Amino acid sequence: MAAVDAVERFVTSASGLGIEVAVRRCPEGTRTAVDAAAAVGCVVGQIVKSLVLMAGDRPVLVLCSGANRVDLVRVGAEFDGDVRMANADEVRAATGFAIGGAPPFGHPAPLPTLIDPDLLGYDEVWAAAGRPDSVFPLSPEALVEGSGARTVEVAL
Ligand code: 5CA
Numbered sequence: 001m002a003a004v005d006a007v008e009r010f011v012t013s014a015s016g017l018g019i020e021v022a023v024r025r026c027p028e029g030t031r032t033a034v035d036a037a038a039a040v041g042c043v044v045g046q047i048v049k050s051l052v053l054m055a056g057d058r059p060v061l062v063l064c065s066g067a068n069r070v071d072l073v074r075v076g077a078e079f080d081g082d083v084r085m086a087n088a089d090e091v092r093a094a095t096g097f098a099i100g101g102a103p104p105f106g107h108p109a110p111l112p113t114l115i116d117p118d119l120l121g122y123d124e125v126w127a128a129a130g131r132p133d134s135v136f137p138l139s140p141e142a143l144v145e146g147s148g149a150r151t152v153e154v155a156l
Pocket of ligand 1: 030031033036047048049050051063086087088099100101102108126127128131132135
């Protein structure tokens with residue numbers, strides 16, 4: 001049996017959360033927020049960076065506007081233990097997907113999640129859909145609902 005594509009896997013997980021996603025696959029690539037914004041024709045601030053950080057030995061997720069950088073000190077104030085960026089293996093273990101494709105929800109187990117308030121100022125944002133060439137649009141409200149995120153100022 002052919003392996004299930006990572007995008008199909010994400011779409012199925014999202015559907016299980018009650019969120020129907022319309023994925024756009026972009027041959028030019030959506031690996032970075034800048035690439036994704038160019039591919040879909042939005043501003044970079046509308047791209048959701050789904051960043052896995054380790055708080056001690058616990059993975060947490062920060063949904064950050066593509067226009068911003070995450071301040072690890074601010075994130076650290078929200079969790080116990082020192083906070084650092086996850087490595088590639090930790091991202092895959094926590095989300096089920098590789099760096100560049102990790103989506104904001106639909107993970108093997110829900111992650112404690114923070115969202116950058118700058119994302120809430122747009123009508124529509126775009127997030128990774130399982131692969132570094134695939135993204136999907138959604139409202140910030142659906143993003144908060146799907147991820148269970150808490151709104152916290154996390155930008156540098
Ligand atoms: N598809 C795009 C736009 S939705 C995307 O996934 N962007 S992202 O920002 O959410 O994911 C890429 C992030 O992974 C980078 O911002 C960076 O923080 C992290 N990253 C990239 N390479 C590495 C690496 N080698 N080790 C650890 N983290 C990395």
